[in-house]
Amino acid sequence: MFSGAVRSVIELDEVAYSYGGGELLTDISLRLAPGSFHFLTGPSGAGKTTFLKLCYGALVPTGGQARLFNRDVRSLSRDEVAYARRRIGVVHQDCQFLDHLSLAENISLPLAVTGQDKLAAQSNLKELMTWVGLSARAGALPPELSGGERQRAALARALILSPDVILADEPTGNVDWEMSQRLLQLLVELNKMGKTIMIATHDLSLIRAAKSHVQARVLRISGRKLQLAGADL
Amino acid sequence: MKVDLSIITSLLSVDAGADRVVPPTGFTARLTLFTAGAMAFLAVFALALSLASGRRRQLAGRACRISHLADLCPAAQMAAQTERALKILSETPGVSEARALDPDEQRALLEPWFGPDLPVESLPVPQLIEVRETGAGYDRDGLRLRLQAELPGAVLDDHTRWRKPLVQAAGRLKFLGWMAILLIFGAMGAMITLAANAALAANSQAVIQVLRLVGATDAYIARAFVRRFTLRAASGATIGMLVGLVAVLLLPSANAEANILTGLRFQGLHWLWPLLVPVLAAIVAFAATRWAALRVLEGLR
Numbered sequence: 001m002f003s004g005a006v007r008s009v010i011e012l013d014e015v016a017y018s019y020g021g022g023e024l025l026t027d028i029s030l031r032l033a034p035g036s037f038h039f040l041t042g043p044s045g046a047g048k049t050t051f052l053k054l055c056y057g058a059l060v061p062t063g064g065q066a067r068l069f070n071r072d073v074r075s076l077s078r079d080e081v082a083y084a085r086r087r088i089g090v091v092h093q094d095c096q097f098l099d100h101l102s103l104a105e106n107i108s109l110p111l112a113v114t115g116q117d118k119l120a121a122q123s124n125l126k127e128l129m130t131w132v133g134l135s136a137r138a139g140a141l142p143p144e145l146s147g148g149e150r151q152r153a154a155l156a157r158a159l160i161l162s163p164d165v166i167l168a169d170e171p172t173g174n175v176d177w178e179m180s181q182r183l184l185q186l187l188v189e190l191n192k193m194g195k196t197i198m199i200a201t202h203d204l205s206l207i208r209a210a211k212s213h214v215q216a217r218v219l220r221i222s223g224r225k226l227q228l229a230g231a232d233l
Numbered sequence: 234m235k236v237d238l239s240i241i242t243s244l245l246s247v248d249a250g251a252d253r254v255v256p257p258t259g260f261t262a263r264l265t266l267f268t269a270g271a272m273a274f275l276a277v278f279a280l281a282l283s284l285a286s287g288r289r290r291q292l293a294g295r296a297c298r299i300s301h302l303a304d305l306c307p308a309a310q311m312a313a314q315t316e317r318a319l320k321i322l323s324e325t326p327g328v329s330e331a332r333a334l335d336p337d338e339q340r341a342l343l344e345p346w347f348g349p350d351l352p353v354e355s356l357p358v359p360q361l362i363e364v365r366e367t368g369a370g371y372d373r374d375g376l377r378l379r380l381q382a383e384l385p386g387a388v389l390d391d392h393t394r395w396r397k398p399l400v401q402a403a404g405r406l407k408f409l410g411w412m413a414i415l416l417i418f419g420a421m422g423a424m425i426t427l428a429a430n431a432a433l434a435a436n437s438q439a440v441i442q443v444l445r446l447v448g449a450t451d452a453y454i455a456r457a458f459v460r461r462f463t464l465r466a467a468s469g470a471t472i473g474m475l476v477g478l479v480a481v482l483l484l485p486s487a488n489a490e491a492n493i494l495t496g497l498r499f500q501g502l503h504w505l506w507p508l509l510v511p512v513l514a515a516i517v518a519f520a521a522t523r524w525a526a527l528r529v530l531e532g533l534r
Contacts (some may be wrong), residue, residue, distance in 0.1 A: 058446075078530075079450045084319070086448035096443045100256045114447035156449065 008033050009069060009165050009196050010055050016063030017050055019222040023051050028064070029043060029224045030219070032198065034164065037191045037208050037214050041229060042221035048200040049093070049141075054165050055198070056088045057081045069164075086114060089158030093170040095143035103149075104129065104138040107157045114161065124160060131231040132186065133157045147174035151183060165196040172206055180206055188213045252460040254440060261432040265425055265462055266418070269469030269518070270476075272421040273510045276414055277477025280506055281484075283410025284495045289405035309492075315360045322364060325379075327371030334361045412436055418513055422521045429462050429525040441533060444465055455526035459519055466518030470511040 008028065010032040015024045032038065032055075042048050042222040053059040054066055057073050081160030094119065097106045099218045104125060105112075111121040129135045132152040137145065151171055156167045158166055166187065184206060191197045191214055201207070207218055220229035253470055315333050322331035334342075334352055374390055378389045433441070444454050459462055484497045499506065 079452075082445070083446050084448040085446065090446055092446075096439075096446065098254060098256075098440060098443055101253065105253070109443070109449040112254075113444060113447055113453050161448070 002057070005129060008067075011070075011144040012054065012061075012064065014064035014065075014103075015054060015061040015066055017047075017054060017059060018062045019050075020212070023145065025221070025226075026063075026184065028054075028113060029213070032165065032196050032230070034196055035191070035194050036189065036196050037188075037210075037216040038198040039210070039216055039218045040198060040221065041202060041204065041218060044202065047224065048202075048221055049169055051067040051226070052090070052169050052200055053200070055167055056090055057084055058212060066131060078166045079089040082104050086161050086173045087157075087168060089161070089163040091151070091154045091158050091166065091171050093173050095154040097150070097153070099142050102138065102139075103134065103140050103145065103153055104144065106142060107134075107153055109157060110161045128156045128160055135181075137198070142230060148176070148179035151175055151179070152186075155183065159190070163195070165198070166190060170201055170203075172203060181209060185211055219227045252457045252464070254444060255432070255461045256436065256440065258397060259432065259435065259437075261428040262465060264428045265465040266469040266472075268421060268424040269466040269514050270473035272424075273470035273473030273514055274477040274480075276417045276513075277481060279410050279413035279473055280510070281474065281481050281497045281499060283407050283414070284499060284503050284506065286403045286406035286410055288500065290400055290407060290497065291498045300414045311360055315362065316384070318362055318380075318387055321367040321376075321379060321383060322362065325371050325376055327367050327369055329363040329367045330366055331362055342503060359386075364370060364389075391428070407433060410420070413534050418517050422517045425462060425466055425518045426437060426521040427527050428460060430529065432457060432462075433526060434527040441530070450529060451530045452486050455523055458526045459522045463515050463519045463521040465513050470514030473519040474507050474510045477510075478504075512516075 006100065008031045011015055012028050012030045015025065015028040016023060028051070038074075040048050040051065052058065054061060057066075057068055057076065060066075060073055068076070069087065072086070073081075075232065099111070101109075106158070107129065108121055108125045111124070129138060129198065132155060134149060134152055136154065137149060142153070151174065155166075155168070155171065158168075167185065171187075175183065180203070187197050187199065199206075207216075210216055218229040220227050275521055279387065322328050339358060340349075340351055342359070342361070373389065377389055380389060441454055444457075481498055
């Protein structure tokens with residue numbers, strides 16, 4: 001259903017989104033090619049989170065067309081939206097977790113919902129937790145974690161199904177400079193593995209820091225529209 | 234209606250962690266457990282009442298087919314008169330069997346009034362003849378007329394008149410018992426639906442959105458809630474059923490003078506019927522929670 005090579009993983013064609021009578025985004029067109037790296041900037045309240053939600057099918061455009069893996073979002077059944085999300089890892093700013101489950105259980109949640117082989121899942125989980133530096137915190141509950149640990153855990157959960165796309169909404173919003181550099185480094189490594197990355201952030205220093213590591217496009221939401229922000233980094 | 238068998242099989246699977254995504258605490262857990270327990274307890278009593286009424290009905294129905302012929306005559310003629318009465322009865326269409334009660338049986342009938350040591354043989358007690366009729370029955374008026382002509386001392390005591398209302402009453406009680414069971418399970422379904430709705434509403438932000446975010450289908454999310462509520466309802470109903478069984482066991486047992494109040498205990502294989510109560514509770518909880526879960530999930534993207 002959502003397998004196989006695609007020309008673009010996410011396509012927005014003159015997309016508009018209105019809520020409560022007001023238009024939040026208008027005339028948004030974008031094509032995320034496989035393996036590309038994008039930053040999305042804009043002031044607080046500009047609509048970055050809404051834009052990301054349109055990109056993973058949590059919102060349906062009120063105008064224009066959004067396509068996930070060449071399928072119009074409007075034509076997707078609820079199950080098909082779920083299958084599409086298995087190919088899109090999302091890291092939210094507020095890092096939603098199930099507080100009654102351990103960190104390891106939270107990170108492996110996507111494996112549980114897809115019913116993947118438990119032995120293989122355990123192996124993936126250990127590897128991933130070591131990679132994000134959380135192997136010593138496997139049994140901790142989410143409320144016991146620091147901001148940086150929660151962000152890394154959210155990234156690990158987004159990655160465990162080896163998705164094609166990573167959408168990160170302010171992934172460095174609650175962490176110090178050193179941790180934000182570490183998270184950025186993880187995302188750059190993922191991009192080098194062929195993953196498509198989009199990071200929504202208002203932290204321009206993060207974008208400048210990425211400059212030496214990756215070729216990325218910087219997009220800006222301003223006045224409800226999407227613009228290319230200056231030259232590519 | 235389309236039935237998704239995978240949901241049922243996954244519910245019965247041994248993967249105990251499948252419903253761990255639903256937070257384990259909260260008032261809905263206690264509410265479901267208590268409701269299922271209380272309803273199962275009541276269901277056991279309704280079942281006992283219904284089955285006891287069924288037995289009463291059967292007994293009274295059988296008794297309706299038995300009449301007694303009392304032969305009032307001097308002791309010297311008793312044997313001949315009894316012989317004669319039996320012959321008349323054997324010639325009467327609709328009578329399947331007629332037999333003279335022996336002194337022990339007559340003593341047992343009189344015991345409630347005169348005590349156990351009554352010397353029946355030395356008293357002018359009439360000879361009683363038990364008359365069993367076929368399904369079609371016999372012509373009572375015709376038999377009475379013939380008895381009047383040939384055995385003037387004989388009295389035909391037809392129990393049908395006073396036993397028929399008993400049969401009807403027992404039948405209605407049995408029906409009411411089953412209606413009560415239906416209502417109990419209906420009420421249980423309604424309560425569990427409310428509890429499941431409350432749990433789903435409370436968890437819609439914390440649990441359902443996270444599960445949707447990581448690619449869970451509606452079936453997976455519904456299954457987690459359904460499994461949790463079904464197991465809770467089955468556990469509560471098992472406890473309620475066991476308490477109900479103990480309570481029924483403590484009731485007086487049926488005896489020869491048993492009426493509906495002293496014969497409520499289950500008898501024989503009827504003791505197995507209450508085992509169905511937790512199973513039915515689980516089925517009701519399964520259907521109620523699944524319906525509630527899918528309704529709530531339809532409203533979320």
